[in-house]
Amino acid sequence: MSDETSPSEEPTHGVGPYPGGPDAWPDDPRLDPELLEHGDRRNVVDRFRYWRVEAIVDELDKSRRPFHVAIENWQHDLNIGSIVRTANAFNAAAVHIVGKRRWNRRGAMVTDRYLHVFHHESIEAFTEWLQQHALPLIAVDNVDGSVPVDAAPLPERCALLFGQEGPGCSPEAIAAAERVVEIRQAGSTRSMNAAAAAAIVMHEWVRVHVPVTSQHP
Structure with missing residues (x-):
């Protein structure tokens, strides 16, 4: 059974036993x-x-969307789990952890069970994997030379790379990226939460590439 609800908690969602035995x-x-x-x-x-x-x-697997989500993991960032959960919500093709193999799964709320999760020891190893699968790397960071994510459509087949909370993408990741995109901001903070940024960029991909229908918004 799922471990999403601890034994001490009274379930408040989902369904009970199937009726009738x-x-x-x-x-x-x-x-x-x-x-x-x-x-x-x-x-x-x-x-x-x-x-x-x-x-x-x-x-x-029958309806995976052709964008991948990659996350640099050098500092055991607590945001990784939340980004994985969002990748599940948008049914990303796969999630890639770049750097340390161990990552904080708490924020994922076990949604990683429903995803294909790969590990790459370095940006170089990940770049080699991308080349083998003909996937362009799109880094997300507000550095010099980055362009607004909504200024030009994201590629349909691509890997969206997110950096660590605070330092952002590593210099190696920026150098390897085909494009660096940023989210347009207007407030005083230099950057927003990494998990929030990932959600915005994934939704931008959906906005561009997934038509709105009566069956599936």
């Missing part, structure tokens, strides 16, 4: 008998209630 359970291999028996309190959309994690991943 085992005799009434649907004959569907995607469903998890344990969740059917005990209820599904995970933070998933209703269409995935009672589904096994593997079944959800298989279904998401």
Whole structure:
């Protein structure tokens, strides 16, 4: 069962056990008998209630969006988990952790289970992977030479790279990027929270490349 709700907490979301007991359970291999028996309190959309994690991943794979999300991890940044959670929300093709292998998963709220997560020891190793897959690298940072993210459409197939809270993208990442984009700001702060910036840029990709329909906004 999911660990998103601790035993001491009273569940306030999701659904309880499937009504009617085992005799009434649907004959569907995607469903998890344990969740059917005990209820599904995970933070998933209703269409995935009672589904096994593997079944959800298989279904998401059918509609992954062709942008990747990469995060530099040199300082064990607490924002990484939140960025991963947002990447899941937008159904990114994959998440790439560049630098230290261990990262703080707390903010991800176990959403990394539904993503393909890769590790690269260095920017050089990640750049080599990108070249093998013909993906341009788009760095997100407000440095000299960066352009507003909404000034020109982001490529449909690309890797969006986010740096650490505070220092931003490393010089190596900036040098490797095909384009460096920034979010237009008007206040006094030099930069915004890394997780918030990542959400804005991912949504900009969606705004450009995913048509608004009555079925899927």
